[in-house]
Every structure is written in structure tokens, then in C-alpha cells.
Amino acid sequence: MKKTTVFTGLVMLLGLASCKEHKEEKHEEVTFLVTNPIKKDTTITKDYVSQIHSIKHIELRALEKGYLKNIYVDEGQHVKKGQQMFQIMPNIYQAELQSAQAESRVAKIELENTQLLADGNVVSPNELAMATATLDKANAEVYLAQTHLGFTSIKAPFDGIMDHLEAREGSLLDEGELLTTLSDNSKMWVYFNVPEAEYLDYITSEAKKNNKDVELLMANNKRFNQKGIVETIEGEFDSETGNIAFRATFPNPDGILRNGETGSILMTVPFKDVILVPQKATFEILDKTYVFVIDKDHVVHQREITIGAELPHLFIVDKGLTENDTILLEGIKMVRDQEEIHTKTVDPVTVLSNLALYAE
Structure with missing residues (x-):
């Protein structure tokens, strides 16, 4: 019985040693x-939150007081340069023009009569000069009345897209009252802020000399189908953020981008x-x-x-x-x-x- 116990113990010790050796061998393997x-050399792409603006974006306002007689365009419409958009009731300004033209004709007749008298030495040269000045003044009044009348017809100053109509036909307009806004979206200006350290990296690199290309990631997380070029950098840093504003210009032939959109500028930065x-x-x-x-x-x-x-x-x-x-x-x-x-x-x-x- 004792021999059996000793034998069993030896077998167990040998088995444990064998397992331990096997584990150590496995660990070493x-x-x-x-x-x-x-x-x-490599490059990384950095992204900057951006604001998108039309290359031209203006407010169209009434230059004269009066009733809005006609609206010839609609919201979101593409208009051509010189196309009539609004008509303010021109009656008063038309009457003023006719009155000024009549005054000009009277002044012209008076000048002709005075010229005949001056030629016969009946009147002094001063009276002739006064008649001439009266005609000049009358002609100036005609030009002023024509200008006021022209202000009643509001035309597009450039090709663009209309925004929301701020007034309706029949509205009484004050001078300077907003009618709509007009955007030229043929090109877009995209503004983005760059930290000082990254600005210094850019301004001292070859990319600055070559008008660095950038891409635009739109709000739907898709890349815009045109590349832009960094064209301008503002003159000073924002003291609160330590950033400086860059402006990239993007062609917009399909009219996808509109004034006021947001996105992200993707700029490739080289590392050597x-x-x-x-x-x-x-x-x-x-x-x-x-x-x-x-x-x-x-x-x-x-x-x-x-x-x-x-x-x-x-x-x-x-x-x-x-x-x-x-x-x-x-x-x-x-x-x-x-x-x-x-x-x-x-x-x-x-x-x-x-x-x-x-x-x-």
C-alpha cells in the first residue's frame, strides 16, 4: 500500500513537471x-468650418417713395442684367419731367430772343448770360426729373437669382424700403478661419505662391464637384480666437451652391x-x-x-x-x-x- 502511494505521487510530480515544461515551451514559441x-514625404488633409457667400449679393431697395405698381419677377427666378424687376407708380415723376421739359423749352425761347436783342445791342451782355444760365438750370431740372422717373423702374444690375419678395403689388413704399435681394452665384466666396501656426506654415510654403487648391465638403458630407483656389487672406488676426480668415473662390457652373450655406474646406498640407x-x-x-x-x-x-x-x-x-x-x-x-x-x-x-x- 505504501509503495503504491509513493509510485502514484511520483507519477503526479512527473506529470506536473511535464505540463509545466510544455507550457514554458509553448510560451517560448x-x-x-x-x-x-x-x-x-506625405500629406494630410485638414478641414475648416466655412461660410459660403455669393460673389455678389446685394439688396434691391426702392429709390423713390410711391406705390408698387408691378412686379415682373418671382422668388428664386434667374434674371438677366438690365431686366425690369419692379415698377413704382411713375405718374408723379412723369408729371415732374413734363413740367421740367416745358420750363426748359421756355428758357430756350427766352435765350433765343435775348440773343437777337444782344446782337442789336439792345440788351447788355449780362442779360444774355443770365438767359443762358436760366436755360442751363432748366436743362438740369429735366435731367433730375428723368433720373427720378428712372428710379421708379427697378432693373437687375447683374445676372443673378432673386430671393424672397419683401413687398407685394399695391404696397406703399418708403424711400429705401427693401424689395428683395439678388445673388450672383456664378462664383462663390468661401470663408474659413485658420489658426496662427497653420497660417505661418501656409504663408511660408510653396503652396502660397501657387494659389493653393482646396476642396469643399458640403453639408450632406459630399465633396463639391469643383475645386477652389485660396485667393485672399484678411489683414489681421482675431485677438479672441487667434485665427485669421482665408477666402477661397469656387466656380459654381451648375448653381449648386447658394449664399448662406455652410460646409468645410478641405486643405491638403504637405509634410517632408x-x-x-x-x-x-x-x-x-x-x-x-x-x-x-x-x-x-x-x-x-x-x-x-x-x-x-x-x-x-x-x-x-x-x-x-x-x-x-x-x-x-x-x-x-x-x-x-x-x-x-x-x-x-x-x-x-x-x-x-x-x-x-x-x-x-
Whole structure:
């Protein structure tokens, strides 16, 4: 009985030792993928909230007081330059013009009579000069009356789209009263605010010299079918926000964009000779970003890095890494600092070409 117990115990010890050895062997068989950061030129796309405005957007107002006799256009209608849009009752101004024209004819007859008398030395040269001045004044009154009469017919100053009608036929209008607004949407001005640091990057780059192209992301999250060009930058920064306003001009041949819309400007920013690492290879501790660097003895070292910008599945590293470092690509949660591991190196170009796969 005693021999049987001893034998059983030995078997159990041998079994436990065998299991332990088997687990250790299994642990040693784990191989971690590692790679190198890659140094190359790249670009990122930054977006800025924007306001969209027509290249021309004006208010049409009544230039004379009177009743709104006719409206020849409708809301949302495309109008041509010179097309009549509104007619204010012209009766009073027509009568004023006729009166001024009559006064001009009388002054002209008086000047002709005075000229005959002056030629016969019957009147002095001063009287002739007075008659001439009277005619000039009468002609000026005619021109003024014609101008007032012209103000009763309101025409489009340029090709554009009408907005809401603010008055209806028969309304009594005061001088300066708003009738509608008119927008020229053939081109659109898109304004967006840029932080000071990004402004400095732009203003010192080649893109500034080449009138940098930008794209517009519309409110429906689709890209506008035309590219814009940054044409102007405002003269000073907003002291409260630290931003400065840029203006990009977009052609709008299909009339898709309208005054007052919103969207986002998409601007491509170039980066030269930057260090790129997969986001999968990084982790955060207390708002700081780290990677595991593997030394020549296959020992893991935790290292803090500074992120400069973010791309899909990639980080641009400002500080902390070089292209000669070896970093852990997968298994971040399975290793500890100062631990020795077995590794398999993956070419960084291969990693870049399979970013979506490694990000899963």
C-alpha cells in the first residue's frame, strides 16, 4: 500500500513537471511582429468650418417713395442684367419731367430772343448770360426729373437669382424700403478661419505662391464637384480666437451652391521627411503616447513619443523615434517593459501597404 502511494505521487510530480515544461515551451514559441518606422514625404488633409457667400449679393431697395405698381419677377427666378424687376407708380415723376421739359423749352425761347436783342445791342451782355444760365438750370431740372422717373423702374444690375419678395403689388413704399435681394452665384466666396501656426506654415510654403487648391465638403458630407483656389487672406488676426480668415473662390457652373450655406474646406498640407508609425503600434498612458522599442537583444523598452499629426491608420512622429528603431507592431498588451521576446521583422513598406489589415 505504501509503495503504491509513493509510485502514484511520483507519477503526479512527473506529470506536473511535464505540463509545466510544455507550457514554458509553448510560451517560448510566441513570436511577435516588429517593424521599423518609415521616413518619407506625405500629406494630410485638414478641414475648416466655412461660410459660403455669393460673389455678389446685394439688396434691391426702392429709390423713390410711391406705390408698387408691378412686379415682373418671382422668388428664386434667374434674371438677366438690365431686366425690369419692379415698377413704382411713375405718374408723379412723369408729371415732374413734363413740367421740367416745358420750363426748359421756355428758357430756350427766352435765350433765343435775348440773343437777337444782344446782337442789336439792345440788351447788355449780362442779360444774355443770365438767359443762358436760366436755360442751363432748366436743362438740369429735366435731367433730375428723368433720373427720378428712372428710379421708379427697378432693373437687375447683374445676372443673378432673386430671393424672397419683401413687398407685394399695391404696397406703399418708403424711400429705401427693401424689395428683395439678388445673388450672383456664378462664383462663390468661401470663408474659413485658420489658426496662427497653420497660417505661418501656409504663408511660408510653396503652396502660397501657387494659389493653393482646396476642396469643399458640403453639408450632406459630399465633396463639391469643383475645386477652389485660396485667393485672399484678411489683414489681421482675431485677438479672441487667434485665427485669421482665408477666402477661397469656387466656380459654381451648375448653381449648386447658394449664399448662406455652410460646409468645410478641405486643405491638403504637405509634410517632408517625416517619421510614420502605425497607430496600432502605439498606446496611451495619462494622455501621453508610447511605443515599445525592441533592442538588439530582443528586449522590450517603453518609449514616449510626440505625435505631430494623424493620418488614416498612421501617426506622424515629431519626437522619440528614428527610422532605425525597431518597434513592436502587434501584441502590445502581451508584453511588459524590459521583457525579452521572440520577434519576426516585417518590412515597413509591407506594413504600409496592409495598414487596414494591421489595424483590425
